Amino acid sequence: MRYSENHKEEIHLKILKIAGRALRAKGPDGVGVADIMKEAGLTHGGFYAHFKSKEELLIQALEGVFAASKKKFLKAIEGLPPRHALGAYIDFYVSANQRDNPANGCPITALNSDMPRQSKKFRAAFDGGVKRLIGTMRDLITDAGIAEGDEAHALASSVFSAMAGAVAVSRAVSDKRLSDEMLETARNSIKTRLGVDDASLSGKYLQ
Amino acid sequence: MRYSENHKEEIHLKILKIAGRALRAKGPDGVGVADIMKEAGLTHGGFYAHFKSKEELLIQALEGVFAASKKKFLKAIEGLPPRHALGAYIDFYVSANQRDNPANGCPITALNSDMPRQSKKFRAAFDGGVKRLIGTMRDLITDAGIAEGDEAHALASSVFSAMAGAVAVSRAVSDKRLSDEMLETARNSIKTRLGVDDASLSGKYLQ
DNA sequence: TCGATTATATGATCATCATCATATAAAAGA
DNA sequence: TCTTTTATATGATGATGATCATATAATCGA
Numbered sequence A, B: 001m002r003y004s005e006n007h008k009e010e011i012h013l014k015i016l017k018i019a020g021r022a023l024r025a026k027g028p029d030g031v032g033v034a035d036i037m038k039e040a041g042l043t044h045g046g047f048y049a050h051f052k053s054k055e056e057l058l059i060q061a062l063e064g065v066f067a068a069s070k071k072k073f074l075k076a077i078e079g080l081p082p083r084h085a086l087g088a089y090i091d092f093y094v095s096a097n098q099r100d101n102p103a104n105g106c107p108i109t110a111l112n113s114d115m116p117r118q119s120k121k122f123r124a125a126f127d128g129g130v131k132r133l134i135g136t137m138r139d140l141i142t143d144a145g146i147a148e149g150d151e152a153h154a155l156a157s158s159v160f161s162a163m164a165g166a167v168a169v170s171r172a173v174s175d176k177r178l179s180d181e182m183l184e185t186a187r188n189s190i191k192t193r194l195g196v197d198d199a200s201l202s203g204k205y206l207q
Numbered sequence C: 001t002c003g004a005t006t007a008t009a010t011g012a013t014c015a016t017c018a019t020c021a022t023a024t025a026a027a028a029g030a
Numbered sequence D: 001t002c003t004t005t006t007a008t009a010t011g012a013t014g015a016t017g018a019t020c021a022t023a024t025a026a027t028c029g030a
Helices: A007-026 A033-037 A044-049 A054-077 A082-093 A106-112 A120-143 A150-170 A177-193 B007-026 B031-040 B044-050 B053-074 B082-093 B107-111 B121-142 B149-172 B176-194
Strands: none
Touching: A007 A054, A007 A106, A033 A044, A033 A054, A033 A082, A044 B107, A044 B149, A054 A120, A054 B176, A082 A120, A082 A150, A082 A177, A082 B053, A106 A120, A106 A150, A106 B149, A120 A150, A120 B031, A120 B176, A150 A177, A150 B107, A150 B121, A177 B121, A177 B176, B007 B031, B007 B044, B007 B053, B007 B107, B031 B044, B031 B053, B053 B082, B053 B107, B053 B121, B082 B121, B082 B149, B082 B176, B107 B121, B121 B149, B149 B176
């Protein structure tokens, strides 16, 4: 059956979107091809007209998810001066909202302990996404005048690892009180470390 | 066949030990009953004489792993005064050695992104282990005079989340340079935050 | 030495899942 | 309207894995 010009492409994107959510919710080994297709309103057989393999689907889905994460990053800091932007992003990321919505959140948080068990290609896609996110934060840190060059990069990678790690661990713990405690103290300590905590930003110490 | 008095118990412990390593290396959904039994020198059929289900095995294995982690914690700080002990534990934990040996490392690091997808019972066992580890660190922080009461607890939970998160994210990234960078900056920032970095401990600032 | 006990083995069942061969049907172009 | 194209459906296939029924064999107590 011949469909409209770009019908297949639309379906392709729809599958990727659904897979991106399932990937984060169920992990790379938890997503089933048939389930994804069913959610897209199709049956499992048609899958291989869209993707060479499940691995290819996951790689494309992961790339889409990283691109969306970067977009969310940029949107969260839109229009803010650099230091306020850093604070705003940390507030956005290290939050109960992120913790409670793995399917729509950052893939680093959602997949970190799965990564060592994945294929080389999938891991390479993951690395690429992480590096791009770190690059965005490095630019922000540079713009804020907090550090520059290699130092800005090291700081950005460290801050990102702290943010992702904090959300991931708080998500792993099912005790809400403990989880909230971890999240809040992590958020504060990361902001303090960068000098973008509320006290600093209100001008008490700098600028 | 009747074996020696405590033969079954020995086998039981052997299975648990193997499962504990597999659990961290392959994740809860990656461990196969047959594989575990084979590694223990047995076949899959005998499994259910030892455990009611795979879930029961995983829970017991996880509890064993947390107990071992606590032992390693105590061993790493053995004989050191509180503040040096904190520094030593952070050095021990946030290290390339831990990152590169998931099968023998901390379960928080190895399993965090798997946890939201696990059964209630398994998650409860995880929570218990996390709380005990945090309790040990809280005591250390209290002994070191860094904080006390609820504040010491909050600090301990936050520091643990930062440590586990940093190792987990550095493990997720396959690029060695980036991974090393994350690990080192995380280790330094956590130690500085607690005032147990090398400069502080050498007496430059305190004590 | 022999029978009872029981840890372990064998082999089946049932479910899930990725993959693929083949069939179908809808729509575009003639 | 009819043929061709091709996106999707149907229905295998083979692999893996948890679970369980039943068989086997080793040792202890008699």
